[in-house]
Amino acid sequence: xxxxxxxxxxxxxxxxxxxxxxxxxxxxxxxxxxxxxxxxxxxxxxxxxxxxxxxxxxxxxxxxxxxxxxxxxxxxxxxxxxxxxxxxxxxxxxxxxxxxxxxxxxxxxxxxxxxxxxxxxxxxxxxxxxxxxxxxxxxxxxxxxxxxxxxxxxxxxxxxxxxxxxxxxxxxxxxxxxxxxxxxxxxxxxxxxxxxxxxxxxxxxxxxxxxxxxxxxxxxxxxxxxxxxxxxx
Amino acid sequence: xxxxxxxxxxxxxxxxxxxxxxxxxxxxxxxxxxxxxxxxxxxxxxxxxxxxxxxxxxxxxxxxxxxxxxxxxxxxxxxxxxxxxxxxxxxxxxxxxxxxxxxxxxxxxxxxxxxxxxxxxxx
Amino acid sequence: xxxxxxxxxxxxxxxxxxxxxxxxxxxxxxxxxxxxxxxxxxxxxxxxxxxxxxxxxxxxxxxxxxxxxxxxxxxxxxxxxxxxxxxxxxxxxxxxxxxxxxxxxxxxxxxxxxxxxxxxxxxxxxxxxxxxxxxxxxxxxxxxxxxxxxxxxxxxxxxxxxxxxxxxxxxxxxxxxxxxxxxxxxxxxxxxxxxxxxxxxxxxxxxxxxxxxxxxxxxxxxxxxxxxxxxxxxxxxxxxxxxxxxxxxxxxxxxxxxxxxxxxxxx
Numbered sequence: 294x295x296x297x298x299x300x301x302x303x304x305x306x307x308x309x310x311x312x313x314x315x316x317x318x319x320x321x322x323x324x325x326x327x328x329x330x331x332x333x334x335x336x337x338x339x340x341x342x343x344x345x346x347x348x349x350x351x352x353x354x355x356x357x358x359x360x361x362x363x364x365x366x367x368x369x370x371x372x373x374x375x376x377x378x379x380x381x382x383x384x385x386x387x388x389x390x391x392x393x394x395x396x397x398x399x400x401x402x403x404x405x406x407x408x409x410x411x412x413x414x415x416x417x418x419x420x421x422x423x424x425x426x427x428x429x430x431x432x433x434x435x436x437x438x439x440x441x442x443x444x445x446x447x448x449x450x451x452x453x454x455x456x457x458x459x460x461x462x463x464x465x466x467x468x469x470x471x472x473x474x475x476x477x478x479x480x481x482x483x484x485x486x487x488x489x490x491x492x493x494x495x496x497x498x499x500x501x502x503x504x505x506x507x508x509x510x511x512x513x514x515x516x517x518x519x520x521x522x523x524x525x526x
Numbered sequence: 527x528x529x530x531x532x533x534x535x536x537x538x539x540x541x542x543x544x545x546x547x548x549x550x551x552x553x554x555x556x557x558x559x560x561x562x563x564x565x566x567x568x569x570x571x572x573x574x575x576x577x578x579x580x581x582x583x584x585x586x587x588x589x590x591x592x593x594x595x596x597x598x599x600x601x602x603x604x605x606x607x608x609x610x611x612x613x614x615x616x617x618x619x620x621x622x623x624x625x626x627x628x629x630x631x632x633x634x635x636x637x638x639x640x641x642x643x644x645x646x647x648x649x
Numbered sequence: 650x651x652x653x654x655x656x657x658x659x660x661x662x663x664x665x666x667x668x669x670x671x672x673x674x675x676x677x678x679x680x681x682x683x684x685x686x687x688x689x690x691x692x693x694x695x696x697x698x699x700x701x702x703x704x705x706x707x708x709x710x711x712x713x714x715x716x717x718x719x720x721x722x723x724x725x726x727x728x729x730x731x732x733x734x735x736x737x738x739x740x741x742x743x744x745x746x747x748x749x750x751x752x753x754x755x756x757x758x759x760x761x762x763x764x765x766x767x768x769x770x771x772x773x774x775x776x777x778x779x780x781x782x783x784x785x786x787x788x789x790x791x792x793x794x795x796x797x798x799x800x801x802x803x804x805x806x807x808x809x810x811x812x813x814x815x816x817x818x819x820x821x822x823x824x825x826x827x828x829x830x831x832x833x834x835x836x837x838x839x840x841x842x843x844x845x846x847x848x849x850x851x852x853x854x855x856x857x858x859x860x861x862x863x864x865x866x867x868x869x870x871x872x873x874x875x876x877x878x879x880x881x882x883x884x885x886x887x888x889x890x891x892x893x894x895x896x897x898x899x900x901x902x903x904x905x906x907x908x909x910x911x912x913x914x915x916x
Contacts, residue, residue, distance in 0.1 A: 307840065326573055345746050349911060368748035378742035382664070394653045395747050458528060458571070466568050486531060486572040506576065510536045518533055 296320040297442055297473045298344060302353030305339050305497075313339040315497035316353065323441070324470045326487055328505070328516075329477040331494035332524055337477035338375060340494070341444045344475075345372045358441060368397065371440035373431060375447040381420035385413060385430065392434055404437035407463065425456040432460055436467045443474045449483055461487055482517040491516055493523055528571025537572060541580035542587075549589055549600055550611050556602035560590065650749050654757035662731040662765055669722060670772045673715045677776035680708035712780070716773060723769040724822075727762045728829050736909065737837060751910040759902065762826045766819060813887040820894040827901035828854055834908035858897070 298321040305314040314336045321327055329337045342348045343355050346362030357366040379388060385408070392399045408415075411433075413426055422430070432448060445464070449457045464474065465487055478484050491508060493501040500523055501508075505516055512519055531540050548554045560566070563581065567574040581598065584590040588606055592598050601607075626636050683704040735744050736754075744754065778797075782790040832854060836847025 325575075347742070347745050364748050364750050367746055370746075372742075372746050374739075374742040376739055376742070378739050380661070380740055380743075391657070394656075395650070395749075461528070461571055462568050465571070465574065466564060468564070468567075468574055486528065486537060486570075486576070489573050489575050505573075506536045506538060506579070513534050515531075515533045 297323045297358055299356045303350055303355050304352035305343060305348060306351045312497050317499055319499060321473055323473050325489040326468065326474045327490045327492060328484055328488040329475055329492050329494060330481055330520060332479055335494045336497040337494055338446055341446050341477055345370055345444060369441040371435045371438040371443045373435040373445045373448055377427060379419055379431065382418055384416045384418050386415040388434060396438055398439040400437050400439055404433055407433045425452055428452050428456060429459060432463060436463055441472055443472060445476045447478055448476060449478065449480055457483055481520045485516045495524065538576050538579040538583065541570065541577065542583050545584055546610060546614060550614055554600045556600050558600045560598040560600065651753050651757055654749060654753060655760055658731050658757050658761040659764065661735060662726045662761055666723060666726050666765065669719055673719050673772060673776050674779060676708065676712045676715050677779035680712045681780040681782055683708050719769055719773060723765055727765050727826055731761045732758050732830055733833055751906055755906050755909065762823060766822050810884050813884050817887045817891045820891045824894045824898035827898045831901040831904040834905045
């Protein structure tokens with residue numbers, strides 16, 4: 294099966310600084326939930342932003358579904374950034390409209406179904422919601438897209454354990470065998486159970502790429518444990 | 527709440543063990559229908575592929591069987607449950623004996639201690 | 650897609666402008682009513698007469714403040730809400746990952762600027778006339794308004810001038826806005842201090858703009874001295890000036906497009 298995400302010698306340098314991504318070679322297949330794991334500043338977010346088309350590579354290339362990131366790939370890539378990115382003055386209803394306007398693969402009824410469990414009114418503005426509710430809403434909007442690739446950048450950082458559970462369950466229940474889900478995080482222990490494959494990113498380079506269960510069987514340790522060893526300060 | 531997992535054993539193995547317990551204890555009755563992979567994965571908080579692997583393992587152990595269109599069911603085959611209970615009890619007993627020998631008990635002493643404990647604790 | 654982008658840009662820009670426009674029109678009417686009592690006759694020519702009393706002063710001040718606000722805030726909102734906030738703030742993560750081309754994104758913002766400039770101009774003119782209306786009554790006002798509309802149309806050569814002036818100002822306004830867009834996007838390349846970068850870019854562009862004036866008779870950046878002898882010549886000068894401004898604006902558009910498409914680096 295062709296790789297849905299492919300990086301060839303992908304490099305990204307910022308002026309005068311060290312490379313955020315250093316000649317990364319990576320292939321990820323569809324139908325998997327992949328953990329992009331590394332400490333802060335290891336290049337996870339840079340990799341995701343390049344795949345989404347927000348950044349351009351300095352060297353090398355990145356291909357999504359065989360294409361360079363652009364208008365076509367963006368229509369099939371669902372991206373959840375690591376920060377509030379939706380206009381805070383918009384209401385839930387307006388946001389649903391927005392997603393429907395721009396994304397053909399947006400499934401509004403699915404979103405409404407997922408929203409039912411939340412305590413919010415459709416005409417409530419984002420800025421009036423609690424942080425946890427905002428995070429859930431952003432996740433629901435992203436997961437309601439029937440995309441080929443999902444990039445979730447630190448989806449569970451900065452929220453309480455109950456919200457974390459909700460987020461992880463939502464990811465599992467929306468798992469589409471045809472899609473690739475990439476989750477970047479530094480909170481390995483929480484995310485570990487839902488991962489098929491793990492990729493360790495250290496100083497902009499791939500330190501490890503392996504099936505999660507194989508890694509656990511081989512080392513007799515949890516991925517979290519292995520991570521701590523690999524990234525020992 | 528997601529299920530708790532620990533270090534040392536692959537996750538799918540741990541899931542298999544959890545199911546074995548549930549079946550042995552009767553929480554899952556014979557011929558009871560098991561939820562779908564996705565639902566189970568959600569409940570356990572694990573990747574559906576992992577859950578799938580666990581269920582396949584249970585299938586090969588004969589504890590679970592699939593009816594093509596209807597889904598997965600707990601086995602109702604006569605000797606299987608007894609064999610399961612026996613196997614689980616052996617593992618338990620093995621661990622029990624290992625722990626006590628580690629602190630210096632001999633076999634006869636262990637059996638004696640069990641007898642005493644049983645009498646004191648009553649029925 | 651462009652239409653949808655435009656819809657959201659217009660909404661974002663208008664959140665403060667629409668209420669402001671309404672307030673301006675309201676203040677104009679109010680001001681008009683305070684002059685009503687002092688009208689000796691109902692024609693335009695006596696309009697400016699009348700003594701000063703409290704109400705007139707207050708509403709005049711209010712109106713003046715609002716009209717200045719409209720002029721300034723239209724530009725500010727077009728640039729801040731309609732451009733900067735949606736591309737360079739957190740919202741940029743949304744806007745720049747939408748399945749649209751950079752050209753579509755940028756064109757939407759330019760059209761948004763054009764629409765709001767025209768709307769602001771229209772509302773301002775309307776407000777001038779609303780000031781007059783309460784004093785002269787609706788039918789007289791409508792007649793005078795109709796006369797003025799004729800003045801502005803292109804049919805009569807000496808007065809097609811008004812239209813040419815408006816066109817020139819419109820293109821100049823768009824050019825200025827695109828200049829700021831280009832400065833902001835150039836400034837963003839300096840990741841440490843994008844604001845300072847934008848300011849430096851703006852100054853740099855201004856310097857480059859003024860260079861041709863040393864070689865040509867027409868100055869790109871300023872009105873220049875009016876050496877035109879007749880209205881017709883002035884009219885021609887306006888049209889040429891509009892074309893030059895449009896060309897320069899197109900250059901700014903290209904710069905902005907390049908910076909956003911190639912170099913965007915969100916922080």
